[in-house]
Amino acid sequence: MGGSAGGALAAAVSRGGGLGLLGAGGGDPQWLARELPLVVQGTDRPWGIGFLTWALDVRTVEGALEHRPSAVMLSFGDPSTFTERIRRAGALLAIQVTDLEEARQAVDLGADVIVAQGTESGGHGARNGRSTLPFVPVVVDLVAPVPVLAAGGIADGRGLAAALALGAAGAVIGTRFQATAEALVHPAISTALVEGRGQDTERSRVLDIARSSSWPSRYTARTLGHRYLDRWRGREAELAADAEAQRAYQDDVARGEVPPLPVWAGEAVDLVTDLPPAADLVGRLARQAEDALNRAGVERARSGPGSGTNRAFAAHGLRWRVASRP
Incomplete structure (x- = not known):
């Protein structure tokens, strides 16, 4: 969401009842100067800002904190330099x-919230990451009582309900909110997300290398299909050594033959079917999650109180109903 989750999107999510996060990436000063006032002026509810730790400097964090965000999320890299500030x-x-x-380190650093990202997520993540379904409950058990948010492959309320059933306190959702009216994306990217399918996504370093990105090699990125992926798949080292090929990528972008940015998309992109206002989407996700949890409660009633699984669903349903009240 770096660059696409600007002030208007973050403010809309917060107005809708979520916690909107500015996707500040490495903290481009001009971008922050433009987008921070938009979120401050756009909502009187809590909001936050997310940074790429490996690309961050202390002055950027201190400047953002002057706008009094309710939360700061650090991803990908050693966060210890910034935590006390x-x-x-x-x-x-x-x-x-x-x-x-990383989860143990986050606990040691005193994280108030830990986001457990599964490899189904769109954009960047660990090269050898684990899937969301098995990863989240392991993190929940490891870091308790610190609350955990699930991330990766969650694009509707059913996914949110599943995260709650895994023991998470909620979910961080990216791809679904990139396809909203307020997202700072090119119309072609919006169209690609609506038309995209999970089987068309791929995790790779090819596009980072082709566009001369500085992302550390331990992180790959999940995107929709791209002709440079087809051309260079499995030949990353060769591409990295081929300056002419990297210049050709920039020339193709300049001519409009490839999009200016890869289309970051998670495996749940099939569930993205429209471009709603973000505040409306928050409400939709909440209703879908409550419906899913209520259905699980019906199944519990049918099967009787003896099932431990059904008791867990019922408990999470109660938690969600309480949390969703205004």
């Missing part, structure tokens, strides 16, 4: 993790 500013510290070692 965030805590002193009174913002909640959220740390995204992709393996158990």
Whole structure:
């Protein structure tokens, strides 16, 4: 969501009852100067900001904290340089993790919230990450009582309900909110997301190498199909050594033959079928999740109170009903 989750989108999500996060990436100063006032002016509800830790500097964090975000989320890299500054500013510290070692570090650093990202997620993640379904409950057990948010492959309320059933306190959702009216994306990307299918996504480093991105090699990116993926799949080292091929990529972008950015998309992109206002989408997700949990409660009633699985669903249904009240 780096660059596409601007101030208007974050403010709309917060107005709708979620926690809108600015997708600030590495913290481009001009982008932040434009987008931070939009979220501050756009909502009186809590909002946050997310950064790529590996690309971040202290001055950028301190400048963002002057706008008094309710939360700061750090992803991909060692967050230790920034944690005390965030805590002193009174913002909640959220740390995204992709393996158990990172989860332990997040606990040691005093994270208020831990985001457990599965490999189904769109955009960047661990090269050898684990799927959301088995990863989230392991993290929940490991870091308790720190609350965990699930991320990766969640694009509707059923996915949110599943995250709650896994023991998560909620979910971080990216691809679905990239396809909203307020997202800062080219219309061609919006169309690609609506038309995209999960089987068309692929996790790779090819497009980072082709566009001379500085992303660390331990992270790959899940995107929709791309002709450079077809051309260079399995030949990453060769591409990295071929400066002419990288210049050709930039020339293709300039001529409009390839999109200016890859289309980041998670495996749940099949569930993206429209481009709603973000605030409306938050409400839709909440209703879908409550319906899913209520259905699970009906199944519990039919099968009787003896099932441990059904008791777990019922407990999460109660939690969600309480949390969703205004």
